[in-house]
Amino acid sequence: MDFSIRAANVEDCKDVARMNLDLAAYENVPEQCVPHKFCDLDLEQDGFSKNPFFQCLIAEVPQQHKSKDGYTSIGFALYFYSYSAWKGRSIYMEDLYVMPEFRGQGVGKALLSKVAQRGLASGCNMLNFTVLHANQSSVDLYLRRGGLDLTSDVGYHYMAFEEDALQQLART
Amino acid sequence: MAAVKMDFTIRPAAKSDCKDIWRLIRELAIYEKVVDEVVLSYEEFERDGFGKNPLFESLVAEVPEENKSKEGFTVVGVALFYYTYCTWKGRAVYLEDLYVMTEFRGCGIGKGLLSTLAKVAKEKLCTLLELDVLDQNSRSRAFYAAKGAWDVTAMDNWHTLRFDAVSLNKLANEAP
Numbered sequence: 001m002d003f004s005i006r007a008a009n010v011e012d013c014k015d016v017a018r019m020n021l022d023l024a025a026y027e028n029v030p031e032q033c034v035p036h037k038f039c040d041l042d043l044e045q046d047g048f049s050k051n052p053f054f055q056c057l058i059a060e061v062p063q064q065h066k067s068k069d070g071y072t073s074i075g076f077a078l079y080f081y082s083y084s085a086w087k088g089r090s091i092y093m094e095d096l097y098v099m100p101e102f103r104g105q106g107v108g109k110a111l112l113s114k115v116a117q118r119g120l121a122s123g124c125n126m127l128n129f130t131v132l133h134a135n136q137s138s139v140d141l142y143l144r145r146g147g148l149d150l151t152s153d154v155g156y157h158y159m160a161f162e163e164d165a166l167q168q169l170a171r172t
Numbered sequence: 173m174a175a176v177k178m179d180f181t182i183r184p185a186a187k188s189d190c191k192d193i194w195r196l197i198r199e200l201a202i203y204e205k206v207v208d209e210v211v212l213s214y215e216e217f218e219r220d221g222f223g224k225n226p227l228f229e230s231l232v233a234e235v236p237e238e239n240k241s242k243e244g245f246t247v248v249g250v251a252l253f254y255y256t257y258c259t260w261k262g263r264a265v266y267l268e269d270l271y272v273m274t275e276f277r278g279c280g281i282g283k284g285l286l287s288t289l290a291k292v293a294k295e296k297l298c299t300l301l302e303l304d305v306l307d308q309n310s311r312s313r314a315f316y317a318a319k320g321a322w323d324v325t326a327m328d329n330w331h332t333l334r335f336d337a338v339s340l341n342k343l344a345n346e347a348p
Contacts, residue, residue, distance in 0.1 A: 020259045042262060054257040083228040083254050085197045085269055086210040088220065095259055109346070116335065116343035125211075127335040127343070134329060146339025151331035155307030158324045158332055161290070162261070163299045165320030169290035172283070172319075 001065060001105045005114050008056035008076070013043040015073035016056060023097040027132055054080045054094065057114050059107045067101055074102045077111040081122065091119030093129040108141070130158055178239060178279040180248070182288040185230035187222040192247035193230055194218075200271040204306065228254045231288055233272065233281045241275060248276040251285040253292075256302065264300035265293040286319060304332055 008016060046053045059075030066072045075098035082092040093115050098107045119127050131138050133151075143149065150156040161169055185193060194214050201207040212220075220227045233249030240246045249272035256264045267289060272281045293301050303321075305312050317323065324330045335343055 024260060043259075046257065046263060053255060053263055078257070078259060080257050081227065081254075082256065082266060083220065083252075083268060084212075085217065085228075085252055086201060086206065086212060088212045088216060089227055092256065094257055113343050113346045116340050120340060120344045124340070125337045127340050128332065130324075130330045130332050132329065133331045139331070139333075142333050142335075145335075146342055147333045147335050148339075149331055150304075150334050151325055156304045156332040157307055157313060157326060158330050159303050159305055159313070159316050159321040160324055161301040161316075161319070161321045165322075166290055166293060166299065166301050168320055169287055169301070170294045172287045 001061065001102070003059055003061050003065075003074070003102075003105070003107055003110070005057055005059050005110055008047075008058045010044055010048040012056070012058050012073060012076075013041075013047070015058070015071065016043055016076050016078070018071075019073070019076055019097050019099065020095065022099070023095060026097075027135070054078050055118070057111055057118075059098065059102075059111055061102070067099055071099070074099045075107045075111055077115050079115050079118070081124070082128065084126070087125045089122065089124045090126045090128055091115065091122070091124040093127060096129075109145075112145070178235065178276070178281075180233050180235050180239075180276075180279065180281055180284065182231055182233050182284050185221075185232045185250070187218075189230070189232050189247060190218045190222055192245065193221070193232065193250050193252070195245070196247070196250045196271050196273070197252070197269055199273065200269055203271075204309075228252055228268065231285055231292070233276075233285055235276070241273060245273070248273045249281045249285055251289050253289060255296065255298070258300050258302075261300045263296065263298040264302055265289065265296070265298045267301060267303040270303075282315065283319070286316075 057077045058073050061072050061074055067074055078095040079091055079093045082090045084090055096111055116127055194217055201210050231251045232247050234246050235248055252269040253265050253267050256266045258264045
């Protein structure tokens with residue numbers, strides 16, 4: 001199947017928002033955790049203004065291979081730059097998603113490689129991300145391609161202060 | 173253990189703090205037994221944090237001269253962070269390192285750094301503060317949990333994965 005990977009532009013925000021909701025459903029994230037207000041407009045502001053919070057890649061197929069619902073943007077990878085005071089600049093992949101009907105055709109692999117390429121071009125020494133351990137096919141894919149499971153191997157716990165807890169913390 | 177009363181201030185780091193921050197980060201690496209993994213040089217760290225396009229920000233905790241450390245330092249704690257993104261929640265902050273010198277623990281400095289960071293996050297319209305903690309560091313995990321963090325790994329079994337320099341190169345060479 002023909003596909004291409006390119007940098008997202010502001011017109012892609014609707015498709016990214018659409019696929020992001022699909023990804024949340026796939027990962028069984030409760031609907032209330034994906035705020036209604038979070039839509040293409042938030043992505044436009046946060047990703048395509050003067051100081052963007054993230055970068056995005058789109059996987060696209062030609063018109064003749066569009067999805068059954070008529071979409072040609074069929075996958076995305078969203079990433080940003082992070083930092084390790086021990087190793088220097090790093091790249092963090094927040095999302096990697098391919099629509100189900102286009103899986104198994106190398107699109108996910110290509111997106112991951114492109115993120116790695118972008119990271120190296122920017123002087124990064126590592127690529128980090130989180131994955132649901134129950135998502136065995138994804139975990140296996142990453143481990144086969146040289147990824148290390150820092151949680152299993154070293155004992156990393158990912159912790160988060162969400163909105164209410166963050167507000168409470170700011171008040172103390 | 174009862175908290176010791178001590179005067180301290182928390183403020184954004186300036187370039188003049190860079191040597192102190194570097195000292196504290198290296199102490200943290202020793203504490204976490206990973207000092208062999210530190211490949212960054214001081215010059216690179218200074219450029220990355222205080223150059224033209226900073227890749228991170230820091231808050232430092234400072235004590236008055238009369239309370240300086242036994243080696244004579246007044247900068248005794250650091251929180252190193254940067255801005256990230258969550259496509260479910262929006263703008264976020266990632267706390268990369270939080271460290272307080274051993275002789276100044278139990279005085280509320282760690283809490284002060286964390287709370288000040290939360291205020292900074294709020295000012296920048298962030299709705300999430302994230303971090304990673306080692307499983308063996310049960311004291312830190314308990315500290316963050318007590319302040320309201322939830323352990324996403326323990327609760328929902330999310331794992332942190334990494335491609336290091338060698339495997340990152342290999343991955344990039346496979347790009348179409």
